[in-house]
Amino acid sequence: MRVLEKINPEIVESLNLFKDWVFRPEIQESLRGEISKNKYELYDGGQSEASTSLEYLSSLDHKRHDGYPPELRGLDLNYDTVKKLDHGFDDAFVNEIRDINFKTDSLLQIYLGAKISALKAFYPEQGYIAWHTNWNAPGYNIIFTYSPTGSGYWRHIDPTNATSITPTPENMVHISDTPGWHCKVGYFGSQTETNKLVWHSAYTNEPRVTLAYLIYEENIWKDIVKEIEEA
Amino acid sequence: METQIQISPEKIVLREDSRYIFQPRFVDDERTIVKAIVLFPDGSLREMEAERDDADSPLVRDVFLQYSEAEIEMHTHRERCMIQKMQAVEQRAREDQARREQLDKLFQAKSEALQMEGVKGCKDATITRRIRSAKTVTEVHSLAAYALMMGTEC
Numbered sequence: 001m002r003v004l005e006k007i008n009p010e011i012v013e014s015l016n017l018f019k020d021w022v023f024r025p026e027i028q029e030s031l032r033g034e035i036s037k038n039k040y041e042l043y044d045g046g047q048s049e050a051s052t053s054l055e056y057l058s059s060l061d062h063k064r065h066d067g068y069p070p071e072l073r074g075l076d077l078n079y080d081t082v083k084k085l086d087h088g089f090d091d092a093f094v095n096e097i098r099d100i101n102f103k104t105d106s107l108l109q110i111y112l113g114a115k116i117s118a119l120k121a122f123y124p125e126q127g128y129i130a131w132h133t134n135w136n137a138p139g140y141n142i143i144f145t146y147s148p149t150g151s152g153y154w155r156h157i158d159p160t161n162a163t164s165i166t167p168t169p170e171n172m173v174h175i176s177d178t179p180g181w182h183c184k185v186g187y188f189g190s191q192t193e194t195n196k197l198v199w200h201s202a203y204t205n206e207p208r209v210t211l212a213y214l215i216y217e218e219n220i221w222k223d224i225v226k227e228i229e230e231a
Numbered sequence: 232m233e234t235q236i237q238i239s240p241e242k243i244v245l246r247e248d249s250r251y252i253f254q255p256r257f258v259d260d261e262r263t264i265v266k267a268i269v270l271f272p273d274g275s276l277r278e279m280e281a282e283r284d285d286a287d288s289p290l291v292r293d294v295f296l297q298y299s300e301a302e303i304e305m306h307t308h309r310e311r312c313m314i315q316k317m318q319a320v321e322q323r324a325r326e327d328q329a330r331r332e333q334l335d336k337l338f339q340a341k342s343e344a345l346q347m348e349g350v351k352g353c354k355d356a357t358i359t360r361r362i363r364s365a366k367t368v369t370e371v372h373s374l375a376a377y378a379l380m381m382g383t384e385c
Contacts, residue, residue, distance in 0.1 A: 079327075091316075098323070102330070113363040115338045217342050219351070223363050 001156055001186035001198065005178055007144070008231040014107035015181055019146050019209050021100045022077070022122050028207075031075055031122055034087050040073045043126055048073065051130035052155050052201040054169045060131060062166050067136030069201075074123035074208075077101070104211070112142060113220045114213035119143075123152075123208040131167075131201040138190040140221035142228075143212045145184070145202075147177035152204030154184065159197050167199040177204070185225050248289070255294040256307035257283075265303070267294055340368045344375040353378040 007015075021027060042050050050056050051071055060070065075087075079101040082094060089097070105117050118137065121129070134141075145154070154175045157167040175184070189196030202210070215221040255267035258280060266280040267290065281288040294303070344350055344362050353359055358378045365371045 095323075098327075105334075109334070110337065110366055111364045113338065113341050115335075217345065219345055220341065220363055223360060227360060 001158075001173070001175075001184050001200075002225075003175055004183040004185060004225070004228050004231075006231040007181055007183055007228055011108065011111065011144075011228065012181055014104065014111065015144055015146065015211065017107065018100060018104040018120065018211060019181075022209055023207070027096070030089065030093050031077075032124060034089065035073070035075060035124055037088065040071065042071060042128070042130075043073050048126040048128050049203050051128040052153075052203045054172060057131045057157075057167055057199060057201075058169065065133060065135075065165075067132060067134050069130045069132040071130040072121075072128070074121050074127040074129065077120040077122060078117055108211070109213060112213055112215070112224050113217075114142065114215045115217075116214040117211070118214040119210060119212040121208075121210045123202075123204050123210070125204070125206055127208060128203040129201055131199050133191075133197055133199055134188045135191045135197060137214060138188055138193065138196075140187050140215040140218060141185065141212055142215065142221070142224055143184040143210060144181055145177060146181050146209040147179065147204065148206055150177045150179040151206045152177040152202065152208050154200065154202045156198050156200035159189070159195050159199075162194045162197065164194055165191060165197060177208070183228055185221075185228075249293045249296065250289075252290075252293050252297050254306050254310070255298050255303050256310045257303065265291060265294055269293075337365070337368055337371070340371040341365065344371050347375060347379070349379040349382040350375050353381060355381065 022031070040048075042048055051073075076082075076085075077097055077100075079098050082089070082097050101117070101120065104120070108114075109117050116137075116139075118134075118141070123129075145152075154177070156173050156175075157169075158171040158173050160171075162168065162171075186198065187196055188198045191197070202208075215224070250272075251270035253268040253270065253276075255265060258264040258266050263283055264280055265283050266278065269277050269279050269290065271277065279290050281290045283291060285291055298306075341362055345359060350359060350362065355378070358374055358381070362371055362374045362378070365374060
């Protein structure tokens, strides 16, 4: 995984469209209302950060892992996910989510040349996404994260030279959030690509937004990375 | 002589040969056709409709025996709201599908264009970048053609 701290202003403008919507007071009220309804074992037990610990990672049944995070304190606001999970949102709010997804993707997904919008997450304070791999959806990723003051982090296990799906704790990489937007880019492998399999997790002390796009074509992905780097 | 069965005081009055009626409502704006769900003695439910003015229709007779005009209006309003909601959901689903297909086609066009030898080898990187971020398939094809032409001229 590579971190790109400077992002092309045109991309930032599109990212801000989504972030500004998420942080609107009435939207926050709806999102936080939904989050508070759900039970988060680690958060309720005062153990939010346990989700990103090496102990937690070791305790997982790696072979039976399905690629998805075992626990997430936050919301994926991707329209398809919202429809599928059938949150308690009313129709008007689901339509708002649909509109902001369309607006954001019309700018960002098309500009990036990405095939899939993989995630549009909002995390509240003490929000987290527990260790997982996304090995159910391998591909080249572009992950944009917004943090107001940078009080959060991302962790992954560097898979270089890995020969099994079991993560090696010594290879953990800790990347602190930076104030504002930053971007992480990398390939997340499938279950059979052990040296490209990326166990990862994230935690935040403050509200945090992440948008991730999945790109299947390496040449398209390389071009995006190059363009972001040129910012 | 007709026997009358009192089901719900003051509301539903059934004749011996009457059927239970549910959700009676008017189908048209002119209120000339009435539709309802009818419970038959074997337990089956069937949706039936009839012209309101049809004096021989047992359905019309039973509907107006069991429901007031105001109740039928309430069911009519409820059904219209439901139909409107369903139509809106279907419309959104159609739009979502069309949008997904449009995005897929655009991505496919970009992917194919960027894999063409003449485009891949294009010396002007701004062209391939514009293909990547193109908003329409036509734009992708035009830029790919331009890249190929540039290659030919070199």
